[in-house]
Amino acid sequence: MNSTAETRSAIPMVDAQSxxxxxGRLEVLKGITMTVPAGAVVCLIGxxxxxxxxxxxxxxHLEKIDAxxxxxxxxxxxxxxxxxxxxELKDKEVCNKRAxxxxxxxxxxxxxxxxxxxxxxxxxxxxxxxxxxxxxxxxRELLAQVGLEEKADSYPRQLSGGQQxxxxxxxxxxxxxxxxxxxxxxxxxxxxxVGDVLAVMKGLAEQGMTMVVVTHEMGFAREVADAVYFMDxxxxxxxxxxxxVLNNPQHERTQLFLSKVL
Amino acid sequence: xxxxxxxxxxxxxxxxxxxxxxxxxASGEAIRAVPVRHYWRWVGAIAALLLAAAVIRLFVLSPNxxxxxxxxxxxxHRILAGLRLTIIYTILSxxxxxxxxVLMAVMRMxxxxxxxxxxxxxxxxxxxxxxxxxxxFWFNIGLVIxxxxxxxxxxxxxxxxxxxxxxxxxxxxxxxxGVCEGAYLAEIVRAGIQSVEFGQTEAALALGMKRSLxxxxxxxxxxxxxxxxxTGNEFIGMLKTTSLVSVIAARELMTEAQNIAAQxxxxxxxxxxxxxxxxxxxxxxxxxxxxxxxxxxxxxxNRDLPPTPIQRMRTSFRRLLAPGGRPAGGLGATGPGxxxxxxxxxx
Numbered sequence: 001m002n003s004t005a006e007t008r009s010a011i012p013m014v015d016a017q018s019x020x021x022x023x024g025r026l027e028v029l030k031g032i033t034m035t036v037p038a039g040a041v042v043c044l045i046g047x048x049x050x051x052x053x054x055x056x057x058x059x060x061h062l063e064k065i066d067a068x069x070x071x072x073x074x075x076x077x078x079x080x081x082x083x084x085x086x087x088e089l090k091d092k093e094v095c096n097k098r099a100x101x102x103x104x105x106x107x108x109x110x111x112x113x114x115x116x117x118x119x120x121x122x123x124x125x126x127x128x129x130x131x132x133x134x135x136x137x138x139x140r141e142l143l144a145q146v147g148l149e150e151k152a153d154s155y156p157r158q159l160s161g162g163q164q165x166x167x168x169x170x171x172x173x174x175x176x177x178x179x180x181x182x183x184x185x186x187x188x189x190x191x192x193x194v195g196d197v198l199a200v201m202k203g204l205a206e207q208g209m210t211m212v213v214v215t216h217e218m219g220f221a222r223e224v225a226d227a228v229y230f231m232d233x234x235x236x237x238x239x240x241x242x243x244x245v246l247n248n249p250q251h252e253r254t255q256l257f258l259s260k261v262l
Numbered sequence: 263x264x265x266x267x268x269x270x271x272x273x274x275x276x277x278x279x280x281x282x283x284x285x286x287x288a289s290g291e292a293i294r295a296v297p298v299r300h301y302w303r304w305v306g307a308i309a310a311l312l313l314a315a316a317v318i319r320l321f322v323l324s325p326n327x328x329x330x331x332x333x334x335x336x337x338x339h340r341i342l343a344g345l346r347l348t349i350i351y352t353i354l355s356x357x358x359x360x361x362x363x364v365l366m367a368v369m370r371m372x373x374x375x376x377x378x379x380x381x382x383x384x385x386x387x388x389x390x391x392x393x394x395x396x397x398x399f400w401f402n403i404g405l406v407i408x409x410x411x412x413x414x415x416x417x418x419x420x421x422x423x424x425x426x427x428x429x430x431x432x433x434x435x436x437x438x439x440g441v442c443e444g445a446y447l448a449e450i451v452r453a454g455i456q457s458v459e460f461g462q463t464e465a466a467l468a469l470g471m472k473r474s475l476x477x478x479x480x481x482x483x484x485x486x487x488x489x490x491x492x493t494g495n496e497f498i499g500m501l502k503t504t505s506l507v508s509v510i511a512a513r514e515l516m517t518e519a520q521n522i523a524a525q526x527x528x529x530x531x532x533x534x535x536x537x538x539x540x541x542x543x544x545x546x547x548x549x550x551x552x553x554x555x556x557x558x559x560x561x562x563x564n565r566d567l568p569p570t571p572i573q574r575m576r577t578s579f580r581r582l583l584a585p586g587g588r589p590a591g592g593l594g595a596t597g598p599g600x601x602x603x604x605x606x607x608x609x
Contacts, residue, residue, distance in 0.1 A: 060468060091472060099470025109465035113483050122479065123469040175469060 011074040013038045013179050013210040014059060020067035021054055028054045030234040031068065041211045043221040043242070046231035047257055052214040055231075056181050059212065060101040061094055072101065073178060099127050102172030106184040108164045110156040116143065116167045117152040120174045128175065135174070142170040146200050162193030166200055180204065182213040216261060222246055230254045331531045335522065336538060344518030345539050351435055351504045351514055356497055358440030363447030370452055381448070388445035393438070394506050400438040401510040403429055435507040435514075443500060447493065454489035455481060487558050494551035498544050515539055
C-alpha cells in the first residue's frame with residue numbers, strides 16, 4: 001500500500017488503521033488505512049462527500065473517530081491506551097497535541113480582528129509561552145517566506161484571498177508543526193491566485209515538511225506528492241505514486257472521476 | 263474609442279461609451295437638466311408643518327400649563343437628586359445585567375445539560391413576567407425570606423440580618439431591574455456569540471488553543487460588534503425603565519416628580535420637567551452610542567468609517583469658506599469630500 005520511498009523502519013508521521021467515522025446514521029469513513037512517512041507529501045483526491053476532509057479533521061482530533069486506530073508520530077490521537085483500555089485525553093493534552101499539527105482551511109479562517117502579524121503571534125505567545133519579541137521575529141521570517149513581509153500590519157479584509165491563505169499557512173507554521181494538514185487550500189481562490197499558494201506549499205514540501213493535502217489541483221499532486229489516494233464513498237479506492245494513479249488509474253471510479261476533473 | 267465607429271457599431275454602443283460624433287456631452291461634460299418638480303411633496307410638507315405648529319401652539323400657549331413653574335422645578339434640588347439616582351440605578355442595574363447576561367449566555371451554550379437548563383429557566387422566568395411585577399416582588403421578598411444569613415461550614419463565621427434591612431428600596435430596585443434586563447441581554451449576547459463563524463473556533467482549536475482561550479481572545483471580541491449596538495439600545499431603554507421603580511418610592515426622578523406634584527398639584531408641569539431630563543440624558547447617550555459603534559466598526563470593513571457629525575459640519579463649513587468653492591453643495595451635503603477630512607488633513 002505504502003509506495004513511497006521512505007524507510008519503513010522509522011515511525012510513520014500518520015498511521016491510520018481501519019478508521020471509521022459516522023455522523024448519526026451516516027457512515028462517512030468506512031475503514032481508512034493509510035501510512036504517511038515523515039517528510040512525505042500525500043494528496044487525497046476524490047469527489048466531494050467522499051470523506052477526505054473528515055479524515056483530515058480526524059488527524060488533529062477535530063473529529064472523534066468511532067472505530068479503528070489513528071496514530072500521529074507514534075502516539076494515539078485523542079486517547080491513551082493502557083492495558084488494552086482506551087482513556088480519553090484531557091482537553092489540555094489534546095490541545096498540546098493539536099499545537100504540533102498545523103492546519104490550513106479552505107476558507108482561510110484568519111482572525112479578522114487581528115492584523116496579519118497578530119494572527120501569527122497569538123498562538124505562539126499564548127499556547128507555547130514564547131516571548132512577544134521572539135514570536136514577532138519568527139513571524140517576520142515566516143511572512144517573508146510566504147512573500148508577504150510588507151503586509152504584517154494589514155487586516156485580513158485588506159488582503160486578497162491568495163494573500164489571506166498564505167498568511168494562514170504562515171500562521172500554522174508559526175507553531176513549528178511537525179505535520180501540516182491542508183483542507184482544499186486553493187478551492188476558494190480566484191484562478192489567478194492559486195499559483196502563489198501552491199508555490200508556497202511546494203516550497204514547504206521541498207523543505208521536508210510532512211504534508212497531507214486534500215486538493216483538486218491534479219497538477220500539484222502530480223508534481224509534488226509522493227503518494228496520491230483516491231477516496232470515494234468513505235473508502236480508499238486506489239492509491240499509489242501520482243503517475244500511476246493519475247495517468248493510469250486501474251479502478252473504474254477513479255477513471256470516471258479523473259475524466260471529469262482533468 | 264479613437265476610431266470612427268461604423269453605423270452598425272454605433273448602434274451597439276453602450277451608454278458609457280462616448281464617441282466623436284455624439285451630439286452632446288461627448289467630452290464627459292456634467293449633465294445640466296431641469297429637475298422634475300414634485301409639487302405634492304411641498305403640499306404634504308406644508309400640511310405636516312401646519313399640524314405640528316398647531317400642536318406645539320396648543321401646549322406652549324395653553325393657559326393650563328404654568329411654564330414658569332416648569333422652568334423653576336427643572337433645577338430644583340429634589341429633581342436633580344432624583345436625576346442622579348436615576349442615572350446611578352441605570353448604571354448599576356446595567357452592570358449587573360451585563361454580568362448575568364454573559365454568564366447565562368455561556369451557560370446556555372454549555373454542553374452541560376444542567377447549566378444550559380438553568381440558564382433557559384432564568385431567561386424563561388424573568389423575560390416572561392412583567393418588570394413592574396418583579397420590582398414589587400423583590401421589594402417584598404422579606405415576606406418570603408424574613409432573614410438572610412451567610413456562613414462558612416466548620417467555622418465560627420456566621421452572619422445574619424433581617425431581609426428588609428439588606429434589601430432596601432435601592433437594592434430591590436437595582437436587583438429587579440438588573441435581573442430582569444439580564445434575561446434580555448443574555449439573548450443578545452448569545453446571538454452575538456453565535457454570529458461568529460464556526461470556522462473561527464475551529465481555526466483557534468487547530469492552533470492548540472483551549473476552548474476558554476479561544477472564547478476570550480477570538481470569539482468574544484468578534485461577537486462584540488454584534489452585541490454593542492443592541493446593548494446601547496438597552497441602556498437607553500433602561501434609563502426610562504427605572505421610572506417603574508417609582509412604585510416602590512425609590513426616590514429617583516419619576517418618584518420625585520410625582521411627589522412634588524402631589525404637594526402642589528402641578529401634575530403636567532412636573533411630568534414635563536421629568537420628560538425634559540429623560541430626553542436630555544437619552545440624547546447624550548445616543549451620541550455616545552454613535553461613537554462606541556463607530557469604534558467597534560473598525561477592522562470590520564475596508565471602507566472608510568462614516569464621518570462624525572462634527573466632521574461633517576467642519577467639511578461643510580470649510581467648503582463654504584473655500585475661495586471659488588461652490589456654496590451650493592455646502593450645507594448638509596456629504597459628498598466624498600466628507601470622508602477626506604477624517605484624518606484632520608487640511609484640504
